[in-house]
Amino acid sequence: MNKPLPMHLSPRCRATSKRTAKPCRAPAVTGWKVCRFHGARGGAPRGPANGAYSSGLHTKEAIAGRKHVAALIKSATKLTEAMGEGEPVAVSRVLMEDAL
Ligand SMILES: [Zn+2]
Numbered sequence: 001m002n003k004p005l006p007m008h009l010s011p012r013c014r015a016t017s018k019r020t021a022k023p024c025r026a027p028a029v030t031g032w033k034v035c036r037f038h039g040a041r042g043g044a045p046r047g048p049a050n051g052a053y054s055s056g057l058h059t060k061e062a063i064a065g066r067k068h069v070a071a072l073i074k075s076a077t078k079l080t081e082a083m084g085e086g087e088p089v090a091v092s093r094v095l096m097e098d099a100l
Contacts, residue, residue, distance in 0.1 A: 013038055 013024035013035035029040035044050050047059065056062055075098045082090040 015039075 007027065011028045011033075013026045013028050014033045015024040015035065015038035016022065017024060024035055024038060026035035026037060028034055029036055032040035034040050047053060047056075075094075078094050079091065079098075082094040
C-alpha cells in the first residue's frame with residue numbers, strides 16, 4: 001500500500017454525520033476540532049467586535065465577577081453573624097462550611 005500523504009495525516013473532524021451516524025473524516029480546520037462544513041470559524045465575534053456589545057456589563061467575565069463578589073459578601077455576612085453570636089463553635093462552623 002502507498003505511504004499516506006501528509007494531508008491524510010492531518011487531524012480529522014470530530015463531527016458525526018446525521019444521516020450515516022459515521023464520523024465525518026474531513027480534515028479539521030487549523031485550530032478547530034471540526035471541518036469547515038461542521039462549524040469551524042462559525043458564530044459571531046466575541047467581545048467588542050460583536051455589534052451587540054455595548055459596555056461589557058453582560059460578558060461572561062463580568063457576570064462571573066459579580067457572582068464571585070456576591071458569594072464573598074454572603075460568606076462574610078454569615079461569618080459576621082456567627083461572630084456576633086459570640087460562640088467560637090459557630091464561627092468555626094461557618095469557616096468550615098465556606099472552606100468546603
Ligand atoms: Zn466535518
